[in-house]
Amino acid sequence: MLPLIYNNKKTQYIMEEKEKKDALESFISNTTKNPPIVPPVDEGQNGGYGDSLNYITVDLSVLPAGLFYKPGTTIMIRAASVNEVQAYSSIDDKNYLDVTEKMNEMLSRCVKIRFHNGMIGTYKDLKDSDRLYLIFMIRELTFQKNSNLAKDVTCGECKHEFKIQFRSTPGKDSPKTFVNYEMDKELEPFFNKMDRTFDIPIGDRMYKLAPPTIGIQEVFFKNIKDSVQAEKTPNVSFLKIIPFTLWDRKTITDDGIKAKEEEFKKMDDMDTFLDLDEAVSKMLFGIKELKMSCPVCGEEVHTDMTFPKGASSIFKRGTSLFERRAKK
Numbered sequence: 001m002l003p004l005i006y007n008n009k010k011t012q013y014i015m016e017e018k019e020k021k022d023a024l025e026s027f028i029s030n031t032t033k034n035p036p037i038v039p040p041v042d043e044g045q046n047g048g049y050g051d052s053l054n055y056i057t058v059d060l061s062v063l064p065a066g067l068f069y070k071p072g073t074t075i076m077i078r079a080a081s082v083n084e085v086q087a088y089s090s091i092d093d094k095n096y097l098d099v100t101e102k103m104n105e106m107l108s109r110c111v112k113i114r115f116h117n118g119m120i121g122t123y124k125d126l127k128d129s130d131r132l133y134l135i136f137m138i139r140e141l142t143f144q145k146n147s148n149l150a151k152d153v154t155c156g157e158c159k160h161e162f163k164i165q166f167r168s169t170p171g172k173d174s175p176k177t178f179v180n181y182e183m184d185k186e187l188e189p190f191f192n193k194m195d196r197t198f199d200i201p202i203g204d205r206m207y208k209l210a211p212p213t214i215g216i217q218e219v220f221f222k223n224i225k226d227s228v229q230a231e232k233t234p235n236v237s238f239l240k241i242i243p244f245t246l247w248d249r250k251t252i253t254d255d256g257i258k259a260k261e262e263e264f265k266k267m268d269d270m271d272t273f274l275d276l277d278e279a280v281s282k283m284l285f286g287i288k289e290l291k292m293s294c295p296v297c298g299e300e301v302h303t304d305m306t307f308p309k310g311a312s313s314i315f316k317r318g319t320s321l322f323e324r325r326a327k328k
């Protein structure tokens with residue numbers, strides 16, 4: 001039998017000492033005061049709510065797009081409050097835009113970001129590819145006792161049937177199981193360590209490309225939604241590539257998008273478009289799959305990153321009230 005070794009070192013959290021104080025007290029008062037549910041917060045530091053809950057610092061090297069934050073950037077997260085879990089639970093699993101909006105709303109409340117120069121950002125500065133990973137980190141902080149959310153798998157080697165937990169960090173009864181996409185080998189030589197971009201010469205100019213922020217993706221999602229409502233066909237190829245050229249921004253106006261779209265349409269060189277499309281297609285960052293060693297034979301077992309019970313199940317307890325009662 002192969003030994004089961006899990007690398008916990010990289011996923012350790014560092015507690016912010018000053019923020020530990022009175023956390024329990026504020027948690028209790030925050031929950032009993034029943035604050036109203038308000039729209040996503042984008043006003044920097046305090047976010048106006050729940051700021052005194054424990055924040056922990058995220059090790060950027062575990063995030064799918066951790067490499068794309070400039071050196072000195074700090075991302076902190078805290079557990080979700082009862083009200084935030086309630087707001088999330090109203091998610092419409094069949095509506096991709098609603099799922100994304102609800103996740104962003106959760107991030108707007110439970111994440112803080114600080115840049116190397118001391119400036120405070122918002123959830124809009126986070127990379128879009130890190131959304132789901134951070135959501136799971138928050139989930140694991142929120143449900144420390146009863147966090148089971150798992151998929152049934154069968155070991156290809158010994159046919160043992162077991163469950164793989166969804167874990168972005170190691171837990172009491174499960175190792176970390178998330179596996180991120182790795183950087184495409186062909187992109188590596190173009191990586192600019194200062195700007196955290198891929199600098200690729202295409203046509204007669206140098207393109208700087210990197211995974212877009214949540215802020216930029218929100219604007220583009222809204223743009224797609226508006227075109228569909230206005231019964232216009234969204235320019236899909238444009239909408240796929242342009243966000244990667246806006247890597248250093250967290251917003252763009254409607255006129256800004258129009259200008260970019262015009263610039264893009266004028267691109268008379270077909271090769272330039274095809275090269276850009278190829279480069280962006282290689283920039284796949286996010287959670288690739290779940291992986292765990294079979295508890296019987298030690299063989300690695302993989303399963304895809306889909307939610308059998310929908311995205312709304314992320315902030316539900318793994319075992320329901322009734323399952324827990326039945327066990328007693």
Ligand SMILES: [Zn+2]
Nearest residue numbers: 155158294297
């Ligand atoms: Zn096995």
